[in-house]
Amino acid sequence: MELNEIDLNLLVVFQQLLIDRRVSKVATSLGLSQPGVSNALARLRKLTDDPLFLRTPKGMEPTPFAEQLAEPTARALQVIHAAINQRSTFDPATSKRxxxxxxxxxxxxxxxxxxxxxxxxxxxxxxxxxxxxxxxxxxxxxxxxxxxxxxxxxxxxxxxxxxxxxxxQRYVCMFRIDHPLDKGKISLTDFSAAEHVVVISEGTGHGQADELLRRQKVARKVVLTVPHYVAVGHILHDSDLVATVPERLARALVTPFGLSYVNHPAKLPEIxxxxxxxxxxxxxxxxxxxxxxxxxxxxxxxxxx
The missing domain is CATH 3.40.190.10 (Periplasmic binding protein-like II)
Known part of the structure; x- marks a missing residue:
């Protein structure tokens, strides 16, 4: 196969299929019709003498040959894109981006x-x-x-x-102003005796704090578990609960919700x-x-x- 036999647009469709895995989604991503995407795939199959993608319940799965082509194709398109756009600029004052x-x-x-x-x-x-x-x-x-x-x-x-x-940043203990723990410094005994709200923030890495507390066998009475941090300020303001949170979040919540925080008594690494x-x-x-x-x-x- 010679380069003059290949339409560059076919490689763009190929790369997008590797990302989206569905003809309809590729058509939307590239602003093409679904028949246009299907036609491009048919031409690629003919040029490469390989099916490239097979329909499955999970979408279009690439063949081993398609996976072999993926990295060099992406790299080549990136080089071409960078070369064509090397003189492009961005003006924030006028942009509608x-x-x-x-x-x-x-x-x-x-x-x-x-x-x-x-x-x-x-x-x-x-x-x-x-x-x-x-x-x-x-x-x-x-x-x-x-x-x-x-x-x-x-x-x-x-x-x-x-x-x-x-x-x-570090993790800190946060609670309402005038909470019994609002005394500048607390011990692990103080921490364990309090009632806690725990945030399960999956996929963010913040779960490591809870895991480290478990590994260190730091006891605490968890009375509330929530999936995100957005309600923590409201919860702490109107209760005696304690939360382990990143310090910069604590700084942002102090004034709006009348809260306070202290250094965490457990040995938790900075994040x-x-x-x-x-x-x-x-x-x-x-x-x-x-x-x-x-x-x-x-x-x-x-x-x-």
């Missing part, structure tokens, strides 16, 4: 107020949407460009992703909150700009928050 960022409810509480205020000032036409890091297949969505950045404690994002550390992006968009001007803005506002030492 809509970004999508993956984050947890903690991220929405901590990152968004300052970020949205700054966007209104320097990029009034730019809009932002958030998705829960656990509600989508974050790896596939970022690779496809549907999610531009992700923030948080995300151990599942490894190969193929760049990351930049925003800050490190690193990172900014993630897919390698395909490492040099994309808009992505570069948004990463720089987030780092400026929330990176280590930003405003000494």
């Amino acid at each position: 809509a970004f999508t960022v993956g984050m947890t409810d903690i991220g929405e509480i901590y990152f968004l107020p300052k970020l949205m205020k700054e966007l209104a000032r320097i990029a009034p036409g730019v809009s932002l949407s958030t998705v829960r890091n656990t509600s989508v297949n974050l790896q596939d969505e970022m690779e496809a460009g549907h999610v531009n950045l992700a923030m948080g404690l995300l151990p599942q994002l490894k190969g193929g992703y760049f990351q930049r550390r925003l800050f490190k 690193t909150i990172n900014l993630f992006w897919h390698e395909r968009y490492n040099k994309d001007p808009a992505n570069v700009w948004l990463r720089a803005l987030v780092t400026q506002l929330h990176g280590e030492g930003a405003g000494k928050q």
Whole structure:
């Protein structure tokens, strides 16, 4: 097979099929008709003399040959895309770009107020949407460009992703002002004697704190378990419950909910909150700009928050 026999658009369809695994979804992603996608696949099958994708109940599954082609095809398309767009620029003052960022409810509480205020000032036409890091297949969505950045404690994002550390933080014990534990420092005995609300934040890495407490055999009376952090401020304000939370979330909740917090009596390691992006968009001007803005506002030492 010679290069002059290959239509570049066929490789674009091939790569999108590897991501979406359904003809209808590929058609939507690329702005094509379903017959157009099917026709492109038929031409590719003829050129390669391989079925490439087989229909299964889970979608279009790639053949071994298709999997062999996946990495070099993606790399080649990335090089071509970068070469064609190397002179492109991004002007935040005039852009109407809509970004999508993956984050947890903690991220929405901590990152968004300052970020949205700054966007209104320097990029009034730019809009932002958030998705829960656990509600989508974050790896596939970022690779496809549907999610531009992700923030948080995300151990599942490894190969193929760049990351930049925003800050490190510790876990603290939080409760209402004038709580019996609101005395500057508490012991493990104090901690164990209290009643606790525990947040099960699956897929974020924050579950490690609960696991470490179990490993250290730190006793606590758990009377409430919730799946996210967004209600913690309300719960603590109107009860005597205690929560183990990341310190920057605690800082954000102190004033609005009349809360207080102290150093955690258990030996819990600091956690690193990172900014993630897919390698395909490492040099994309808009992505570069948004990463720089987030780092400026929330990176280590930003405003000494």
